[in-house]
Amino acid sequence: MKVNIPKQTTDTTFLAKRWKRFALVIALFAVGVVFFLILNVALGSINIPLTDTVKTIFKVQDNTTYQDIIWQIRLPRALGALLSGAALAVSGLLLQVFFRNPIVGPHILGISSGATFAVALAMMGSYLIGMTAVNPITLSLASFIGAMVVMVIVIAVASKVRDIITLLVIGLMTGYVASALSSFLIAFAQSENVFRFVIWTMGSFSGITWSEVYILAGGGVVLMLGSYLMAKPLNAFLLGENYARSMGVNIKLFRYLVIFLSCALAAIVTAFAGPVAFVGLAVPHLARLALGTSDNRILIPTSILAGAGITLLCDLMARMLFSPVELPVSATTALFGAPLVIFFLIKGKTTI
Amino acid sequence: MIIQTDHLKVGYGKKIVVTDINIALLEGQFICLLGPNGSGKSTILKTLVRMLQPLGGEVYLNERNIITMNNQDMAKTTAVVLTDPITPGLLTVYDIVMLGRYPHTGFMGKPADEDSAKVFDVLKMVNAADLAQRYFTELSDGEKQKVMLARALAQEPKLIVLDEPTSHLDARHRIEVMLILRQLTQEKGVTVIASLHDIDLAMKACDVAILIKDEQILACGTPEDVLQEDLVTKLYGMENATFSSKLGGVELRSRQQGTSVFVVAGGGTGAGIYRALAKQRVHIITGILTENDIDYHIAKAIGIEIISLPAYETIGDNIIQRTSQRMDEIKQVIDTGFPIGLLNRANVELVAYALEKGITIYTSRSKTEAQKLFGEQASRFVYVLDYFELISALRKTI
Numbered sequence: 082m083k084v085n086i087p088k089q090t091t092d093t094t095f096l097a098k099r100w101k102r103f104a105l106v107i108a109l110f111a112v113g114v115v116f117f118l119i120l121n122v123a124l125g126s127i128n129i130p131l132t133d134t135v136k137t138i139f140k141v142q143d144n145t146t147y148q149d150i151i152w153q154i155r156l157p158r159a160l161g162a163l164l165s166g167a168a169l170a171v172s173g174l175l176l177q178v179f180f181r182n183p184i185v186g187p188h189i190l191g192i193s194s195g196a197t198f199a200v201a202l203a204m205m206g207s208y209l210i211g212m213t214a215v216n217p218i219t220l221s222l223a224s225f226i227g228a229m230v231v232m233v234i235v236i237a238v239a240s241k242v243r244d245i246i247t248l249l250v251i252g253l254m255t256g257y258v259a260s261a262l263s264s265f266l267i268a269f270a271q272s273e274n275v276f277r278f279v280i281w282t283m284g285s286f287s288g289i290t291w292s293e294v295y296i297l298a299g300g301g302v303v304l305m306l307g308s309y310l311m312a313k314p315l316n317a318f319l320l321g322e323n324y325a326r327s328m329g330v331n332i333k334l335f336r337y338l339v340i341f342l343s344c345a346l347a348a349i350v351t352a353f354a355g356p357v358a359f360v361g362l363a364v365p366h367l368a369r370l371a372l373g374t375s376d377n378r379i380l381i382p383t384s385i386l387a388g389a390g391i392t393l394l395c396d397l398m399a400r401m402l403f404s405p406v407e408l409p410v411s412a413t414t415a416l417f418g419a420p421l422v423i424f425f426l427i428k429g430k431t432t433i
Numbered sequence: 434m435i436i437q438t439d440h441l442k443v444g445y446g447k448k449i450v451v452t453d454i455n456i457a458l459l460e461g462q463f464i465c466l467l468g469p470n471g472s473g474k475s476t477i478l479k480t481l482v483r484m485l486q487p488l489g490g491e492v493y494l495n496e497r498n499i500i501t502m503n504n505q506d507m508a509k510t511t512a513v514v515l516t517d518p519i520t521p522g523l524l525t526v527y528d529i530v531m532l533g534r535y536p537h538t539g540f541m542g543k544p545a546d547e548d549s550a551k552v553f554d555v556l557k558m559v560n561a562a563d564l565a566q567r568y569f570t571e572l573s574d575g576e577k578q579k580v581m582l583a584r585a586l587a588q589e590p591k592l593i594v595l596d597e598p599t600s601h602l603d604a605r606h607r608i609e610v611m612l613i614l615r616q617l618t619q620e621k622g623v624t625v626i627a628s629l630h631d632i633d634l635a636m637k638a639c640d641v642a643i644l645i646k647d648e649q650i651l652a653c654g655t656p657e658d659v660l661q662e663d664l665v666t667k668l669y670g671m672e673n674a675t676f677s678s679k680l681g682g683v684e685l686r687s688r689q690q691g692t693s694v695f696v697v698a699g700g701g702t703g704a705g706i707y708r709a710l711a712k713q714r715v716h717i718i719t720g721i722l723t724e725n726d727i728d729y730h731i732a733k734a735i736g737i738e739i740i741s742l743p744a745y746e747t748i749g750d751n752i753i754q755r756t757s758q759r760m761d762e763i764k765q766v767i768d769t770g771f772p773i774g775l776l777n778r779a780n781v782e783l784v785a786y787a788l789e790k791g792i793t794i795y796t797s798r799s800k801t802e803a804q805k806l807f808g809e810q811a812s813r814f815v816y817v818l819d820y821f822e823l824i825s826a827l828r829k830t831i
Binding site: 093095096310313316321323326327328330331369374375376 | 482483504505507508512517521522524525529535540549553
């Protein structure tokens with residue numbers, strides 16, 4: 082038998098072509114982020130003309146009404162949405178690669194359930210000890226602690242189990258336990274508290290203060306940078322744990338770092354905005370399809386921009402669609418994200 | 434010595450799968466592990482590359498105990514091709530092979546020009562350079578395997594460990610992969626260890642065969658020495674098949690029953706007929722064959738009754754008489770159209786005898802050739818053009 086050898090070409094032009102596409106996609110998403118940021122600041126119960134918006138942001142114009150609306154309310158909220166979207170997208174991306182599962186999101190390891198339980202405890206608990214209203218800082222703190230407790234449990238378990246899927250199941254189950262405990266509390270709570278609690282569980286960027294934005298920015302940027310530095314082992318992990326190990330990846334360390342980074346990113350967002358659905362799940366897919374690659378070195382920055390832009394758009398819709406009634410942000414992100422995921426699934430493009 | 438084991442015990446958790454492994458392999462050798470499913474081939478391979486902890490004993494890579502080596506050194510010395518399914522998402526073949534440069538690139542994995550050149554080098558080596566810009570998930574199994582091989586090569590290892598590299602591949606890719614591996618060992622001095630299921634390919638391509646069964650190494654050595662009929666049969670516990678080292682492959686034993694057919698064969702003309710009839714479970718007697726005839730070896734492997742005499746002997750009157758007696762009991766004879774020479778003239782006599790006796794006799798010879806050999810008697814032949822006609826004709830009478 083003669084084995085036919087196809088002709089061997091070393092055409093490298095596709096590499097240059099690919100870089101052009103990457104640059105174009107990144108530029109497009111960057112423009113989108115700026116565009117939606119300005120739109121978020123300009124639109125609202127009082128619509129501010131775009132030129133005035135830009136001038137006020139850059140402080141070249143003194144219009145006290147506009148200045149108050151923009152600097153006190155809309156800008157911190159928009160920046161909060163921007164940073165949260167970016168953080169959630171990176172968190173989701175890390176976990177999708179780690180679990181080699183395309184329908185995994187930032188909350189898969191029970192992070193949001195832990196936060197939710199802690200918040201429920203704070204809300205209902207403070208009533209029991211005689212306080213009627215809980216201040217937002219307490220809620221953020223409770224949420225963050227709840228998320229971190231779950232994270233520590235997951236990391237502790239991660240050092241015991243070999244199989245990654247077992248870890249996934251344990252994360253899910255921890256989440257269910259936390260949810261069950263939350264519903265205990267709800268059963269015994271007053272209806273007014275329950276309503277506030279339910280609204281919290283659907284997430285919102287309203288009332289985000291500058292100091293919260295600073296925390297989000299500080300923590301988020303460090304964690305996102307940390308995630309970007311993991312791009313090389315993350316790429317190796319695309320071939321699975323065994324191949325990654327054979328190429329020199331320290332699997333144990335890699336596991337801890339991925340779990341820590343993704344959980345911490347989800348936790349700081351949940352602390353200030355509550356559980357925001359679907360951004361972390363859908364955005365990495367969108368970025369992957371736009372880029373046409375799973376290379377995390379380029380995918381992480383793109384997901385950051387896409388997550389920021391889309392979350393800004395979703396928050397805008399949450400505020401504007403039924404104004405003056407404001408929707409929870411998860412309502413718009415889910416409305417946007419779920420059909421997108423279905424679309425990817427049907428197109429057969431859902432992949433890591 | 435590239436890799437050496439000392440009383441190595443391998444297994445999962447507490448369960449020992451193979452024990453007391455003492456092997457020493459040289460640079461540039463092509464080693465294959467053979468054994469039935471579940472015998473521990475993969476377990477041994479995984480232990481050699483530190484994917485599993487040894488349950489006892491030591492493994493030395495380049496004279497260094499592998500437990501003392503760091504991940505980076507290990508990755509620069511050994512590369513693997515595993516059976517794990519790979520779902521790398523939207524990575525191109527170029528990206529996948531570039532991942533093989535992992536231990537050689539910097540912290541962010543940014544490829545230098547020589548890394549890119551190396552990627553195309555190894556892709557050419559596995560005849561897959563034209564696949565570079567395709568997505569990995571779109572490739573066929575054979576192409577995927579070549580790409581994974583290229584990825585391993587991009588690591589520039591001294592030792593490549595492959596777990597069943599030819600499973601799921603078509604004949605062309607099976608051979609291509611084996612040829613690439615052999616070329617690697619011969620030209621680049623890389624040591625290749627692979628677990629294989631194709632004994633025939635293993636025998637023809639490898640330098641060392643290691644046979645594993647029942648928790649131990651059954652044999653280890655040159656395939657030509659080790660892969661003997663009895664040992665291979667024992668290795669796989671084959672009852673209905675025979676491995677023949679001379680034929681370099683396996684023949685299925687026929688479960689014969691019912692009517693007998695006598696096949697007058699020789700020089701390889703019997704091979705197809707034996708196999709075709711064996712599938713029909715026809716009881717076959719064949720002769721007269723000398724033991725140097727290929728038909729003799731095939732018939733023996735299938736388990737056919739053979740009337741034979743030692744190699745290079747002339748067929749004598751005595752054996753002709755014995756054979757014609759056997760023929761008398763039989764209603765059907767096949768003349769395979771065997772070539773005729775000085776030593777086997779007697780077989781022509783046998784056919785003539787059958788014609789005279791009025792036994793149904795099928796022949797694949799042309800009418801002119803038959804007339805030349807048997808004169809008027811030739812009109813008694815049932816002429817068949819191919820195996821299909823022969824089988825159909827036989828079916829009617831059985």
